[in-house]
Amino acid sequence: xxxxxxxxxxxxxxxxxxxxxxxxxxxxxxxxxxxxxxxxxxxxxxxxxxxxxxxxxxxxxxxxxxxxxxxxxxxxxxxxxxxxxxxxxxxxxxxxxxxxxxxxxxxxxxxxxxxxxxxxxxxxxxxxxxxxxxxxxxxxxxxxxxxxxxxxxxxxxxxxxxxxxxxxxxxxxxxxxxxxxxxxxxxxxxxxxxxxxxxxxxxxxxxxxxxxxxxxxxxxxxxxxxxxxxxxxxxxxxxxxxxxxxxxxxxxxxxxxxxx
Amino acid sequence: xxxxxxxxxxxxxxxxxxxxxxxxxxxxxxxxxxxxxxxxxxxxxxxxxxxxxxxxxxxxxxxxxxxxxxxxxxxxxxxxxxxxxxxxxxxxxxxxxxxxxxxxxxxxxxxxxxxxxxxxxxxxxxxxxxxxxxxxxxxxxxxxxxxxxxxxxxxxxxxxxxxxxxxxxxxxxxxxxxxxxxxxxxxxxxxxxxxxxxxxxxxxxxxxxxxxxxxxxxxxxxxxxxxxxxxxxxxxxxxxxxxxxxxxxxxxxxxxxxxxxxxxxxxxxxxxxxxxxxxxxxxxxxxxxxxxxxxxxxxxxxxxxxxxxxxxxxxxxxxxxxxxxxxxxxxxxxxxxxxxxxxxxxxxxxxxxxxxxxxxxxxxxxxxxxxxxxxxxxxxxxxxxxxxxxxxxxxxxxxxxxxxxxxxxxxxxxxxxxxxxxxxxxxxxxxxxxxxxxxxxxxxxxxxxxxxxxxxxxx
Numbered sequence: 001x002x003x004x005x006x007x008x009x010x011x012x013x014x015x016x017x018x019x020x021x022x023x024x025x026x027x028x029x030x031x032x033x034x035x036x037x038x039x040x041x042x043x044x045x046x047x048x049x050x051x052x053x054x055x056x057x058x059x060x061x062x063x064x065x066x067x068x069x070x071x072x073x074x075x076x077x078x079x080x081x082x083x084x085x086x087x088x089x090x091x092x093x094x095x096x097x098x099x100x101x102x103x104x105x106x107x108x109x110x111x112x113x114x115x116x117x118x119x120x121x122x123x124x125x126x127x128x129x130x131x132x133x134x135x136x137x138x139x140x141x142x143x144x145x146x147x148x149x150x151x152x153x154x155x156x157x158x159x160x161x162x163x164x165x166x167x168x169x170x171x172x173x174x175x176x177x178x179x180x181x182x183x184x185x186x187x188x189x190x191x192x193x194x195x196x197x198x199x200x201x202x203x204x205x206x207x208x209x210x211x212x213x214x215x216x217x218x219x220x221x222x223x224x225x226x227x228x229x230x231x232x233x234x235x236x237x238x239x240x241x242x243x244x245x246x247x248x249x250x251x252x253x254x255x256x257x258x259x260x
Numbered sequence: 261x262x263x264x265x266x267x268x269x270x271x272x273x274x275x276x277x278x279x280x281x282x283x284x285x286x287x288x289x290x291x292x293x294x295x296x297x298x299x300x301x302x303x304x305x306x307x308x309x310x311x312x313x314x315x316x317x318x319x320x321x322x323x324x325x326x327x328x329x330x331x332x333x334x335x336x337x338x339x340x341x342x343x344x345x346x347x348x349x350x351x352x353x354x355x356x357x358x359x360x361x362x363x364x365x366x367x368x369x370x371x372x373x374x375x376x377x378x379x380x381x382x383x384x385x386x387x388x389x390x391x392x393x394x395x396x397x398x399x400x401x402x403x404x405x406x407x408x409x410x411x412x413x414x415x416x417x418x419x420x421x422x423x424x425x426x427x428x429x430x431x432x433x434x435x436x437x438x439x440x441x442x443x444x445x446x447x448x449x450x451x452x453x454x455x456x457x458x459x460x461x462x463x464x465x466x467x468x469x470x471x472x473x474x475x476x477x478x479x480x481x482x483x484x485x486x487x488x489x490x491x492x493x494x495x496x497x498x499x500x501x502x503x504x505x506x507x508x509x510x511x512x513x514x515x516x517x518x519x520x521x522x523x524x525x526x527x528x529x530x531x532x533x534x535x536x537x538x539x540x541x542x543x544x545x546x547x548x549x550x551x552x553x554x555x556x557x558x559x560x561x562x563x564x565x566x567x568x569x570x571x572x573x574x575x576x577x578x579x580x581x582x583x584x585x586x587x588x589x590x591x592x593x594x595x596x597x598x599x600x601x602x603x604x605x606x607x608x609x610x611x612x613x614x615x616x617x618x619x620x621x622x623x624x625x626x627x628x629x630x631x632x633x634x635x636x637x638x639x640x641x642x643x644x645x646x647x648x649x650x651x652x653x654x655x656x657x658x659x660x661x662x663x664x665x666x667x668x669x670x671x672x673x674x675x676x677x678x679x680x681x682x683x684x685x686x687x688x689x690x691x692x693x694x695x696x697x698x699x700x701x702x703x704x705x706x707x708x709x710x711x712x713x714x715x716x717x718x719x
Contacts, residue, residue: 018303018353019349019355020445026445028430029427032416035416040413043411045303046301065327065328094329094349095331095346096334099330107330107334110330112328196443197443203442204457243342
């Protein structure tokens with residue numbers, strides 16, 4: 001064949017809500033152009049046609065929560081040149097990692113009448129705890145523009161240009177007044193990685209940390225401010241750090257610091 | 261701990277042994293097994309398994325192996341105000357539905373009812389989610405079955421206009437959500453009591469223009485679905501949907517069926533009983549624990565056709581839909597009609613919108629434990645939430661009944677009947693048709709776990 005082979009892309013799902021892989025289908029203006037340059041070789045949500053590996057890029061959504069999945073990710077790693085995790089479930093264990101702080105057997109009994117039918121691990125863990133990950137794309141959900149940047153960069157052989165600073169910088173860029181300073185609204189923006197577009201403060205609410213910890217966050221200082229200046233009690237500090245990125249190291253430590 | 265399977269109302273039970281085929285004498289003949297280990301073009305992970313022996317269907321299973329995430333367990337001890345954002349994460353395709361059911365339940369628990377422009381804005385974002393989700397399913401997940409393609413991307417070469425129309429429509433649904441609630445997946449601007457910030461008329465204006473010029477896309481979509489060929493397949497279903505006196509249902513109304521169900525939302529768990537089966541991490545739901553029923557666009561249309569706009573009703577008629585639709589393959593027409601309705605309703609809401617002074621009403625937990633119920637119409641069917649909260653506003657107990665776990669039993673019974681009538685088809689054709697029969701329900705497996713791969717086995 002005269003034409004160069006198109007790079008192969010695969011999309012994999014683990015424990016998740018499907019929202020991050022949906023980002024690919026939400027690239028309404030770019031989808032067909034992407035499909036011209038890339039062979040979407042395995043993407044079950046979009047196509048029943050599947051091609052065998054190896055794949056140039058694997059996008060992995062979701063966290064590891066079952067013994068089966070812990071095995072499956074190993075094979076996906078072997079079949080992939082680049083493995084990119086997408087979204088808070090894959091990069092931090094997701095909201096379902098709240099089980100990591102509790103007793104899973106009790107959790108199962110709350111939801112299921114016959115717990116012994118259910119096979120699950122005690123923890124929900126990020127993909128990086130199991131295999132080498134080439135790039136982690138944050139967000140609950142991810143930002144589709146950032147997703148296109150990561151795919152483009154990897155195919156061009158350069159590092160993806162994804163900023164790791166806080167949401168605060170983006171609020172300043174957008175000229176959004178600080179909700180904490182102006183309205184006394186508790187905001188996780190100072191410790192949370194940007195990428196969402198700083199939308200929460202733009203809608204008059206505090207950031208709730210869906211992109212996870214920024215690079216080197218000063219979480220204890222923020223907690224102190226929340227507590228002293230805004231009157232946020234310990235239980236609510238624990239809840240604030242313990243949501244969609246609860247098991248991300250910096251947020252996990254901070255929430256544990258305030259537990260009793 | 262309280263609030264377990266047998267809490268105040270409603271209970272989860274173990275399945276009685278129930279074989280779709282029943283006991284039949286062994287017949288001689290070849291065994292066939294049709295299986296799909298990982299179903300495509302559905303949201304989430306599932307498998308299908310059909311076993312045929314001696315020209316009879318012996319077993320049908322819709323296996324859901326999506327790992328459980330235990331939302332109902334970890335919602336306990338969270339603040340009642342957190343439920344909309346947390347439950348949104350159950351489903352990346354229909355987060356608005358989760359946020360709406362959660363908000364309405366919490367507001368009921370606190371004795372608050374949202375009226376006026378805030379109520380209208382909630383209908384507007386639901387219109388946007390129906391547009392975005394229905395267009396995704398109709399064009400990208402379901403239509404390729406009718407036209408014989410593996411995916412919408414494969415279809416794009418021969419049907420560029422259709423695929424581009426789909427992308428344009430989906431984008432419009434997403435844009436409405438981006439303007440009103442910040443983003444399409446896991447919106448940030450919904451809260452118990454209303455919104456964090458309400459849009460200005462000026463902000464909605466460009467959307468209005470796009471809806472008005474885009475309504476031809478919606479009409480074209482109805483015409484397109486009406487021109488498709490459908491398998492001759494009808495059954496006597498029990499349809500369940502929310503019904504409201506004055507409007508096509510989104511957020512409020514009684515829960516009704518075409519048989520004898522006519523209940524208040526608060527009675528939901530007394531009638532619809534979930535049970536657990538061994539082959540699925542999704543719970544099955546049945547009326548009185550016995551009767552299989554169907555939720556979603558077909559149920560809504562059949563119970564609420566009179567509440568459609570005249571134009572939507574007319575378009576439905578032209579596309580070949582009678583007053584009642586009993587062919588699940590034709591659900592694709594109903595989705596198109598609901599998309600058209602959503603365009604019209606969104607236009608109506610924006611045209612009449614007056615920005616309220618306050619973006620939300622105060623919602624304060626009542627003294628003593630409060631119980632609230634919410635049942636709203638997710639794109640794929642009724643979504644029920646119930647919460648019990650204490651007077652500090654902490655969640656004591658949560659129950660969530662998603663549409664796909666309600667449809668799981670009807671999907672299995674459809675497969676059983678469909679395969680039995682189409683045994684002469686070769687395995688690959690039969691398998692594809694079975695997959696299509698599953699996609700009729702736009703199953704959302706991520707949602708239902710607490711749902712698909714297809715296996716057909718012939719012997």
